[in-house]
Amino acid sequence: MRKKTGLIFFPAFDWAISATHPEREERLLYTRDQVFEEGILDLPEIEEFTPRLATEHDIARAHFCVPGVKDQVLEAHRIAAGATLNLGDRIIAGDLRNGFAMVRPPGHHAMRVVHGNRGFCSINNEAVLVEYLRRVHGVKKIAIVDTDVHHGDGTQDIFYHDPDVLFISFHQDGRTIYPGTGFTYELGGPGAYCSTINIPLPPGVTDSGLHYVMDNLISPILKDFEADFVVNSAGQDNHFTDPLGEMLITAQGYAQLTEKLKPDLAVLEGGYAIETALPYVNLAILLALAGKDYSSVVEPDYRSGGFKEDPKVTSQVHEVVENLQEIWANRNSKDKFELASGNKYYQRTKPIFYDTQFIEEKQIEKVRVCNQCPGYIAIDSQAYHQDGKRYRILAVTIPFQACRFCQEDGWDTYERFKKDYRFNYVYLQDKSTDTYMTHQREERRELRSDG
Template sequence: MSKLLPKKTGLIFFPAFDWAISPTHPEREERLLYTRDQIFEEGIMDLPQIEEYSPSLALIHDLARTHFCVPRVEDQITEAHLIAAGAAILLADKIVQGEIKNGFALVRPPGHHAMRVVHGNRGFCNINNEAIMVEYLRARHKIKRIAIIDTDVHHGDGTQDIFWHDPDVLFISFHQDGRTLYPGTGFTYELGGPRAYARTINIPLPPGTTDDSLLYVVDNLILPVLADFKPDFIVNSAGQDNHYTDPLGSMRITAQGYAKLTEKLRPDLAVLEGGYAIETALPYVNMSIILALAGLDYSGVKEPDYLPGRFKETPEHKDQVRRIVQELRQRWETRDNAPIEKRDVNGNYYQRKKHIFYDTDYIEENQLEKLRLCDCCPGYLIIDTKANLGFNRPATALCISVPAAACPKCRAEAGDVFQQSKKTSQYRNVYLQDKHSDTFYGYDCEKSREWLTEGR
């Protein structure tokens, strides 16, 4: 009897030649072209442990299942966005079906700054590739508990926003301290909504953090939390701008540090996010991640100017990182005892106000978010959003999201809110995202026109 061959690591490259913010923008196609050239030159694609796939397109409904794109999904994306999200979905399918053991979607445009409501591009992102893939897995494959580990130098504020109230998605982001870098969020007190407390964990690291402190955080915080949470699927939102040569960050992580991080996390799927040192970092970091995913020796992957022990942290720096880890371990261990602040409750709803700035498109958005506090289910979410698009063009919408685990009463209530809101002149658009039935309803109040998308 022949022995079964070990499963492979699946890769997809999609440089998105036809999508760019500007010809000289840091987020451009060369981010992947140098990586692809080096990987081919090193013979990585010829290894029996590696399998390359061509990307496929996500459906409009895959995006509507996750986002409220105002006024419609088609107005906020290009074909490149559908391919980037579709690549993550395709690899996730292959993993769940047992065809490959893990995968890496090396794609652009990136996505982790795209929030639940989308009025335009912020942080180079229109739609959130990882979140779309996660919601696809839950709808199509009924996978319940998922962990997302965001390793970008910038806080993954979009992914945090999408899963803020979701107790079955653990979102962990380590990043450069938001007081020193865009988007200015991701502090230790940002811990998730009242029904998903400590399912959001932010680890703001001081500038200058090296491999040593990074791996300390992994060993003493991330891995123990993952062991407690017991996810069915682990996603690495694989930003690489923590590298010591990145022009947008101030961290000191090496390709070897990224490889060891990947080896320890053992993600099912990695999806490329940021990373803008096109020649000095990305070819080496991506190659080290691929080798670590495939279980191959990565010890020889080193940057040309790499010197062991080149970067040192002060004792004060190390102490700060350890205090952050200790604080967050305590938050995690007491996660089921978090009280709801009375000032945030209005009747049967927990609510919060948010101001969101779209730095790429210069859009100002204000939201009032209300979570129905239900004793039987996670409750449905209502978002009242108004964005200033300039030239006196406000975009107003009411967005209603019903989780898959919603009880019949909450589903009925949410449906009533949708129907009643269609009759008012307060909003330009009203949406109902019903994850229980995997359907999405949109209504243009000015044109009295409704549309529907449904799952696969």
């Protein structure tokens, strides 16, 4: 008997940025009505499950929450992330063919360091899932394909230096939409070159343009990477009725994309056309995951024959694809020390804006360039929070694949900066041993959890 598609539905009734904000519970309630009306849950190929709470430890694998997890993470966030973990467990165990975590709050704009909510996101559901799958189930190579109209800058940030996590994001060109990032030259750090692939697309891309990208770029890259698990950050604001984007993708286009992508798990991200898009796109994706006919799923505003793509748009799409095809074909020609300009450490400075809470973060990220592993990372981050307090933190993250030297050097860096009066908090995230520690300057406080 064919394995089922698992569904978890969590609308987060008790969480909202504001009563009229685009990211609100109605995003999923109309979908829920549509699913019931169509009798989708009566299909033997689909089974619904309940979510569970992600633990603070699960979240600490992916994030440095300032000053702590409890300060940034509400129960709704833990449930949304926990839904992905529940489905992930069942898929890995072989009980399910695949799954769809139809949840909110979304997460793909939440970065490694979390000072607040940005882009409607506080914690990154997909990142929490990836770190959980690696630690608990031993999954090595994971691909994340982000299909949101906005660049998944948070997911990119978390895995930018990780060669075992391939992050692919197609999105509306950052020069025309939030968050203003996601260009073709953003390709990953020296130790993870081409583990990040950004596909910025001009406004006005239709289903045909999107599938040109899928067939000629995304599918070949996924085939080469040979992921053990594929996650779809299933943003739906590329839809032609979405109020925040300028793309022309239909429910049928999304379903066909899902059929080609064959993700192990889809996790809902954006999509703000509450009545005209989400009920139809969600339904079409769910049917595609379950291997059912989705051809009759047509939104009320759909134009017979679809949309005509402007030839200029088509030309730009082809140009982006050709550029990235060449980059991918030559990905092994560059040495990590060459990419780091021969330096022992690779450093970049990042200004980060939290648009929901108007927080400005200044961050310096320093990565050790290592021959044996991706290298440990030290992050100097400072920001003023809404409580009026200024936080300056030093966060050390040791990668899952760390060599002995980088692990020891990372721990030494943590111990050294614990004595530095400039930092309110010093954090250690040792993914190689599943150990997470926090040191507070004012009064010594250490939280240790060994998995």
